[in-house]
Amino acid sequence: MxxxxxxxxxxxxxxxxxxxxxxxxxxxxxxxxxxxxxxxxxxxxxxxxxxxxxxxxxxxxxxxxxxxxxxxxxxxxxxxxxxxxxxxxxxxxxxxxxxxxxxxxxxxxxxxxxxxxxxxxxxxxxxxxxxxxxxxxxxxxxxxxxxxxxxxxxxxxxxxxxxxxxxxxxAPHVHDRIVAELSHGPHLVAAALSTRFADSSSAFLGLAGQGLRDAVRTAGGDPWLWSDVLAHNAGPVADVLERISDQLAGAAAILREGDDSAPLELALTLEEGRRGEAALRQAGDLRTTRDARTGRRV
Incomplete structure (x- = not known):
């Protein structure tokens, strides 16, 4: 000691x-x-x-x-x-x-x-x-x-x-930006996605795959505790949500227009998402945070 x-x-x-x-x-x-x-x-x-x-x-x-x-x-x-x-x-x-x-x-x-x-x-x-x-x-x-x-x-x-x-x-503001990106924003996204299933039948939900269950798992947290945390990090969380909503709105517009270029345009977003998933998976293999290399963006 x-x-x-x-x-x-x-x-x-x-x-x-x-x-x-x-x-x-x-x-x-x-x-x-x-x-x-x-x-x-x-x-x-x-x-x-x-x-x-x-x-x-x-x-x-x-x-x-x-x-x-x-x-x-x-x-x-x-x-x-x-x-x-x-x-x-x-x-x-x-x-x-x-x-x-x-x-x-x-x-x-x-x-x-x-x-x-x-x-x-x-x-x-x-x-x-x-x-x-x-x-x-x-x-x-x-x-x-x-x-x-x-x-x-x-x-x-x-x-x-x-x-x-x-x-x-x-620094406190850096901490809050990081947790907004890695925890608080994703939690709200998972909660928003989960709301679509709150009143669905078990027969319907039984068709869901493990990927969806994993995507919404964090939405099971206590809503009162989470709302307190989110309200204390309002600005950074709002920034994260706005960026995500812009991406989703762009994808929806591509699908609505139905142009021949839609598959290519969607593939660009999907590829960036694939790269992000791979980066998260690789970071999860690190034994401690000291093993991590400095990234380009916080």
Whole structure:
């Protein structure tokens, strides 16, 4: 264990992400306390070995992890700092630019706060899908402020290491553009596609192939949690959706016109899509993000 590794921690939010963080820290020998506004979620996390329920008798922890939806992060952070729950703070929210800016405007103590986001899938209510190995080999983005001191950044970097993830430092706006392209935009596209089947008969849907099922799989996420994330990354997500809708509108126009050149024009889009699928598949074969070569576009 590195010198700046936390020995005590408080995890606020016992959803999938928060409980997974707590399980990983507990497995590494960290004394973890758990807080959730739903006592049942706390009790369930305690029952699977994620830590103990927090009590006011506990001294300030080395690290506090705020694992709540984006809209709740700043209020939770401000309250935790006001109560003196710990020395260093971080969060796991899927958006960073608004959260980082609001924390500064709210008057949170930025010296001890390092915004973060483990890229290991969306959170879900309750700890049912929690797993100590959830972050192993996955990127964990940190978005430190220019004034973040080394001691705070070191503690959060140690958290990333204890969870088995790969640290990646990004500016908040760059992080939000990336997740809009790779996660948030595709989720809305999958949801829009899935709406066409919400009231279809099982006999009809039984004819669907695995390709369609794979394409809409992410639409099964919790709509309230996802809507909170999307609203906090509105601009970049809208940009992604507009580009995709332009492509689809162009394809629809080609098909409507029915010119002899339609197959060739459609093939250009399909070929670009094939190249994109191949690039994603090859990237999925990388063992860690450090194996990746720098691309031309973020």
């Amino acid at each position: 590195r010198a700046d590794s936390p020995r005590t921690a408080v995890v606020i939010g016992c959803g999938t992400t928060g409980t997974s963080v707590a399980l990983a820290l507990t497995a590494a020998g960290v004394d973890v306390a758990l807080i959730d506004e739903d006592p049942r979620a706390t009790a369930e996390a305690v029952a699977i070995g994620a830590g103990a329920a927090w009590t006011a008798r506990r001294p300030p922890a080395d690290l506090v992890v705020v694992a709540t939806p984006p809209s709740e992060v700043v209020d939770t952070l401000y309250s935790a700092q006001s109560r003196g729950l710990g020395n260093v703070y971080t969060d796991t929210a899927g958006t960073k630019e608004i959260v980082s800016a609001e924390a500064e405007l709210r008057g949170c103590d930025l010296k001890g706060y390092v915004p973060g986001h483990p890229l290991a899938g969306p959170d879900a209510p309750g700890p049912d899908a929690a797993d100590a190995g959830r972050f192993a080999g996955r990127p964990w983005v940190l978005c430190p402020y220019e004034t973040t001191p080394d001691w705070a950044l070191g503690t959060v970097a140690a958290l990333v290491e204890l969870c088995g993830a790969d640290r990646l430092d990004l």
